[in-house]
Amino acid sequence: MIAKILAKGSAADIAGYVMREFHDKEKYTADTWRVIDSDGILGNDYRRIVNSFDIGASLNKNISKPIGHISVxxxxxxxxxxxxxxxxxxxxxxxxxxxxxDTQYLIVRHLETSSPHFHIVYNRVNLHGKAIDESNNFDKSHKATKAIKLKYGLTFSPKKKLYEDQQFGNF
Structure with a gap:
C-alpha cells in the first residue's frame, strides 16, 4: 500500500478525472471504474457530485483549491x-x-490497470467551515500507510519500499 498525495484543485477537475469524465468513453466504460463509497455527496452522477463538493467548499471561501486528491x-x-x-x-x-x-468524500476504485488502486477525493473544508489540517501530510501519510500495512498484513513490495525509502528515508 502506498499513497500519493496529488494536486489540490476544483471539484470539477478532480471528480472529472477519477470518474473518467474527461477520458475516452469507449475505453473507460462503467466496468473500468466505480464509486465504492462516499459521504456528504448528494447523488451519484458527475454533475451532482461536483455540485455537492462546491456547496461544501462554499462554507470557507478562503481556500482557493478546496478539493484534495489522494491515490492509494x-x-x-x-x-x-x-x-x-x-x-x-x-x-x-x-x-x-x-x-x-467531518468532511465530504468520494472513494473511486479504478479497475483498468494491473495495479489495484483507489482514489480519495475529499473536501478540504470540513462540515463546520474549517480547513482540514494538512500540516506534515507527507510524513503522516507514510506513517499511516506503514501502520495499515502492518495491521492488515498487506505486502511490502520491494519496488514500493524503494520508492518509500527514497521519498521518506528509513523510519
Missing amino acids: SFDKSDLPRLTDDFMVLLAKEYMERMGIK
Whole structure:
C-alpha cells in the first residue's frame, strides 16, 4: 500500500478525472471504474457530485483549491483480498489517520490497470467551515500507510519500499 498525495484543485477537475469524465468513453466504460463509497455527496452522477463538493467548499471561501486528491495503490499480490468493502475499510482508516474527517468524500476504485488502486477525493473544508489540517501530510501519510500495512498484513513490495525509502528515508 502506498499513497500519493496529488494536486489540490476544483471539484470539477478532480471528480472529472477519477470518474473518467474527461477520458475516452469507449475505453473507460462503467466496468473500468466505480464509486465504492462516499459521504456528504448528494447523488451519484458527475454533475451532482461536483455540485455537492462546491456547496461544501462554499462554507470557507478562503481556500482557493478546496478539493484534495489522494491515490492509494497496492501490490498486485494483495489483489485477491482487495474487495470493494476491504478497500473502503482501508480508505476510511487512512483518512482517519490523516485527519480527514467531518468532511465530504468520494472513494473511486479504478479497475483498468494491473495495479489495484483507489482514489480519495475529499473536501478540504470540513462540515463546520474549517480547513482540514494538512500540516506534515507527507510524513503522516507514510506513517499511516506503514501502520495499515502492518495491521492488515498487506505486502511490502520491494519496488514500493524503494520508492518509500527514497521519498521518506528509513523510519
